[in-house]
Amino acid sequence: MQTTSPLLIGRENDLDSLRTAVRESRTGSTRTVVVSGEAGIGKTRLVAEFLDHVPSDSIVLRGQCIDLDRDAPPYAPIVAPLRALVAELGEAAILEATGSAASLSRHALAILLPELGETDVPESQRRGGPDRLYDAVATVLENVARTRPLVLVIEDLHWADQATLGLLRFLLRVVEESRILFVLTFRSDELGRGHPLRAWLPELDRNRRVSRLELPRLNRRQVRQLSTALLGTPLDAYDLGVVFQRTDGVPFFIEEILGCDFETVESFPDTLRDILLARYETLSEPTQRILRLIAAGGARVEHELLADVSDATPDAIDDAAREAVTARVLVVDDTAYSFRHALVREAIHDELLPGERMRFHTCYAQALEDRQGAPSVDSTAISYHWMAAHNVRAAFTASLTAMAQARASFANSTAARMGERAIELWEQVPDAEALADRTRVELLAETSYILRNAGESERAIALIDEAIGASSPSDADIYAKLLRDKASFLANIGHTGSIELLREALTVLEGRPRSVLRANVLGELAARLMLEALFDEAVATADSAYAEAEEVGSRPRMSVAANIRGISRLSLGEIDSGLADLALAGELAEGNESARLRYWVNESDAMSLLGRFEEAIRIAEAGAERARQRGVERTSGAMLMLNVIQPLFSLGESRRANEMLDRALELDPPIGFSAHLQRMKLQATVWSGDAALAEKLLRGWRAPLSLQLRIDAQSRLGLGAVAGEIALARGNVAEAWREVSVILAPEHRTFPAHDLPVLAIAARVLGCARASGVDLRAGDGSGAGTGTGAEGGLDEIERRLREALALVSGWPTAGAYVALFEAELGGPDRAGSDCALWAAAVQATVAPIAPAHLEPYARYRHAEALASAGDRSGARLRANEARVAAERIDMGLIVDRVDDLERRVGLVRIAGGRDSGGGATATAPDEIALPAVRSVEDDLTERERQVLTLIAQGLSNRQIAEQLFISAKTASVHVSNILRKTNTSSRTEAAYLARSFEAVRVVESRP
Structure with a gap:
């Protein structure tokens, strides 16, 4: 067979x-x-x-x-x-x-x-x-x-x-x-x-x-086909049933069970283990021993290695291998032997007796050690075999070697596992410190660092805590390094406590000679303070870091200190001194790639925040290319790509920005770097007009994005802004306020460049709340709802928002945001109805330092205000300008809103006579013939069709008037005309007829 x-x-x-x-x-x-x-x-x-x-x-x-x-x-x-x-x-x-x-x-x-x-x-x-x-x-x-x-x-x-x-x-x-x-x-x-x-x-x-x-299991018919192909004749129904039941339709098991010489189907093996070992047990004892030896070596064993570990003669090995190959247990793979299936190897390996297991694995470990240095030998396998052989001392040294090899090849998970194995074995090896050439604390610290690089920060923190517990502040340098590392690990997963740990490290180093370590700790503390928007403290700490680094002659640490000081001064409004510090950081970074990349990141970010978009792109592109060449494209490179993408959007080059954004996200950067890219993706998606997708992405990314919120003010503000825009685009004013109210949270500290976008959106939310009667006081966490009555609460919110705006209105790009803020809250209703303020906002947003997406929005709102004031020709003109501006930068969100405005105001003919947001169903009553329905609809004017569509949506006369920017009285006249022309006696009948019109259009559109 x-x-x-x-x-x-x-x-x-x-x-x-x-x-x-x-x-x-x-x-x-x-x-x-x-x-x-x-x-x-x-x-x-x-x-x-x-x-x-x-x-x-x-x-x-x-x-x-x-x-x-x-x-x-x-x-x-x-x-x-x-x-x-x-x-x-x-x-x-x-x-x-x-x-x-x-x-x-x-x-x-x-x-x-x-x-x-x-x-x-x-x-x-x-x-x-x-x-x-x-x-x-x-x-x-x-x-x-x-x-x-x-x-x-x-x-x-x-x-x-x-x-x-x-x-x-x-x-x-x-x-x-x-x-x-x-x-x-x-x-x-x-x-x-x-x-x-x-x-x-x-x-x-x-x-x-x-x-x-x-691949699914085979069904009974397919099992019959396979058994016939194997045996040459079909099985009878009973035998087929036994095979099907014993093998569950798994092809390999069917081949194994039918490939052995059993007298009857009743003698077929019952268990999976018996099926797998069936062929093995028919082989001679020497062949079985060779197979057990091969099984100890893994799924694939080179013939040369097998010869080294076996005590059999070459002829005996060849004979055993030939018998196993003929029996379809082994297959020859070029210069090596492999089991026909990994399941067979596992089953045979389980047959090893304790003595065999120790001997065989020892032989493999020794043979591989003898070949150490050869390209095909990896110390990880040596460590495995020594562990399987229960040789603790040899496994310890092999694990340390394997850790170093894996780390050199960026295999951090393997390196960390080998480091943890060495830590576990430490107490069982009397001369562990001499063999390791390091203390246990040093091994803990090294392994924790590797775990962090492997993305296992929680485990890294557990090991660094163990190292700290086994250390003493009296050994100042080591203890301070451990505290510094833990601070870094905590920041990686968005946990608080980094600032306190870095300050503790400085206390430990107090009274010690000046050192690069102290300059490093001071610089990292300054960076954490800067990210928390504690700019005054950040400047003072960066000053100390600079002085320390200068004293010990460390230009890279001087560069980092000047860099952090420059960004912090910039955020305090000290523009000239901040830019001077950043320029100094660039000079000092020459010759040191890490400092240079850090300079590129912050310098390009500063240019973008100041509205110098083309300069930001030039700097960030140079840095991103260097990051790619250096092999850090997923970390520093991701930040530099973001610093190209953001100003591209600000210049209106949306297509190029989106392409680059997708490429950056495909690199799958760690969360500290990907969070900024994900927020930008959310922003780009909602601007494109796909609010539903933006909301879906936000739900999926909310948890990882939230990790950064506790330690990074920029992330808190950035997420609040984009999540607020998404909620507004979906029509949820209360949810939008919960997002943007971060600007009024008790823990918020002024961060001008990032406060301004949030304040403009917050003003928009407040205007929407006034127009719709939504109460923003409940559940926002801002403490803003202290007024009496809904309007009293909204007035208090506005007062606090204006206080926050006053603190940042001196920022170079503030003009456009301040103008938008005022326009959002202008007019008699204080809900954005003042045409003059929107005209001013348009002028402010066309400035070169204003992000490109603000102009289409301002033009659209200006058109909307004109329509509300009854200036239909002005509204038509401004709406068209908004459309042109939005289409130029692929801002579908505004294009859609302009379309909606034109429909509501009646500036253009509505295809099909129905608002895009309508929820009418397309079910035509059987008793109305299509020509008759079409005849009735043709009697209505364009405006009456619009009103009828809104009636079908269940809107009242007042709501119809608001939607179409007409008076309630005019809406009532239109409704009366519709009832008369359609020969209906109520709004309900008219709504039913509207659905009939829609059904006719559906039928007529069919091929």
């Missing part, structure tokens, strides 16, 4: 999907197919069948994730395909494919492929993060694919280390228009709670270039 079915049964559609994906990828449109399903379901068989028919000009690369109990060497499933690519094309071709930044890319690639040389990776890149490495891999794949199409298969992602997942996430986001097909497989039944792959799957589902294939 066949041991493997010659036919692919039950997977025909899945195979077609893969073939379609490869065809599409070959046209230059990157595709990814993710194949999932439980163990034994046929993922590997499906992929193998697909690869057998890939066009011959394609390069097929395969990588396999390794099951070593969470100790998989980082990037292992990526390294193997890259080595295969080097073997296919040659080292010279790969180095040529690194592109224009060949030297930097070669450094990065050497992290994964040391055989390329250039293994001495610069310290700046090690600090910078994995971006350079990721970019180098993407560049090589893209450039190779220009010559020959690529198919990259990565199997068993459920075992992937975090570094591998991070690199794959990057590749699937940024590689868009290349002749590359990625095929990824994973076991869906292995994804327990907290598995990192679970968090990635929703992102994959949102990617339009990714398709998912979930």
Whole structure:
């Protein structure tokens, strides 16, 4: 009988999907197919069948994730395909494919492929993060694919280390228009709670270039087909039922159960373990021993390594391997042996006796240590084998080596796990400090720092707390560093306490000689004070940091201190001195990349806040390019990209800004950097006119965005402003006030450039509340509702808003915001009806230093005020100006409002005679013939059709008058005319008839 079915049964559609994906990828449109399903379901068989028919000009690369109990060497499933690519094309071709930044890319690639040389990776890149490495891999794949199409298969992602997942996430986001097909497989039944792959799957589902294939179990008919293909004849109904019941329709189990020589179906194995071991148990004892030895080595073991760890002769190894291959337990994979299925390897590994387990794993650990330094050897595997062999001392030293290796390759999760393992073993190793060449406190601090870089800040804080508890303030330098690190970790997750920890660190260093450490702590304290809008304290602290750094000759720390002092002085209104400090920071930063990037971030931000948008773009673009070259595109680079995006929007270059914003978000920056980009995305979305999407995004992002609110005044104000705009766009005035009332919160401190937009929106909310009668006093948390009666409360709110405005009205860009504020609250109703104030606001918003989105809004509100005053020709003119201004910058929000205004005022003909916000249903009464309905509708004037639409929405005469900017008496006349012309006796009948009109239009529009 066949041991493997010659036919692919039950997977025909899945195979077609893969073939379609490869065809599409070959046209230059990157595709990814993710194949999932439980163990034994046929993922590997499906992929193998697909690869057998890939066009011959394609390069097929395969990588396999390794099951070593969470100790998989980082990037292992990526390294193997890259080595295969080097073997296919040659080292010279790969180095040529690194592109224009060949030297930097070669450094990065050497992290994964040391055989390329250039293994001495610069310290700046090690600090910078994995971006350079990721970019180098993407560049090589893209450039190779220009010559020959690529198919990259990565199997068993459920075992992937975090570094591998991070690199794959990057590749699937940024590689868009290349002749590359990625095929990824994973076991869906292995994804327990907290598995990192679970968090990635929703992102994959949102990617339009990714398709998912979930392989189901075979049904009874398909089991019959598979058994017939294996046996050559069909099973009878009873035997088929036994096979179906024992295997649950899992193809691998069916092949295993039918591939063994059992006399009757009743003797088929009952348990999964018995099925998996059925073939193994038919083999000779020497072969079984070799298989147990291979199982201890992992899913794939090189023949040369097997020869080193085995005490059998070469001939005996060959004989055992041949028997296992013939029995379909092992498969030969180039120079290595792999189990036919990982489930078999797991079952055989469980057969190891305690003595065998220790001996076999010891042999592997020793053999790998002897090869240490070879490109294919990773100390993570050595640590795993020593742990499995219960050799604590050897596992300790191997874990420390593995930690260093993983950290050098930016595999922070693996490095942290190895560091934590060494910490756990510390007490069991008598000479641990000598072996580690560091104290336990130093190892705790180092591991906590790596955990922070791995995104596990909560765990990092737990370890740093342990280090602080094991330390003493008498060891001032170490203790102060620990406090400084904890302050940084807390800030990363939006927790308060950083300022207090930094002050405690300064107390510990009190009386000590001047030092770079003290300058560093002072500088970071100044930065935290600045972010909290404590500008006076920030300036004084930055002064001290500058003096300390100058005394010890640290120009980088002098630069940082001048930088923070400059931004703080700027925010205090000391524009000239603030700009002078920023210029000084730039000079002092020369030669130090970290200080230079920090300068670029704050200098470009300052220019944008001052309304010098083109200068801001020039500075930020230079910084963003340097950040990309240095490999910190996801951190400092993300901030610099934001500092390009914001002034682009301010100049009205919305299309370019949106494209760049989407690219920046695709980099998936850490929350401290992504929060600003997400707020900008929310703002851009609501400006575009899609308030529903903006609201949806806000719901999804609210939790991570809120992390920044406790430690960053800019984030509090920024979120309040955009969330308030979204609520207003959705018509929820009370919710809008809850968002923008942050400006009146007791803890708020003046931050001029960021206060002004919030104040303008708050005035708009207040005007809307007055016009609609909404009470803003309840639940806003501002303490503003102290007046008696609703209007008394609103007056008190206005008084406090004006007080806040007075504090920031001297800011260079205040003119436009002050004019908008006054216009929002102008007119007899103090709700924005004064035409002259809106005309002034228009003039203020066309100033070069005013953000571009303010002008269309001001023009629209001016038109609305003119319409309310009865100046229809003026309203028509201003509405058209608002439309032109809005369309020029793709501001759909204002275009839609102008459309609505024109409909309500009757400035243009309404297509179909219905307001876009109407809720009428399209159900025509059966007794009214279509021509008759159309005849009745044709008797109505355009204005009467508008009124009829509003009647159908349930509006009263007064509400109709407000909507159409006419008097209530005129509305009443229109209603009477409608009832007479339509021969209806009530508003209810008229509303019913309006729905009939809509139904007629629906029917007539059908093909």
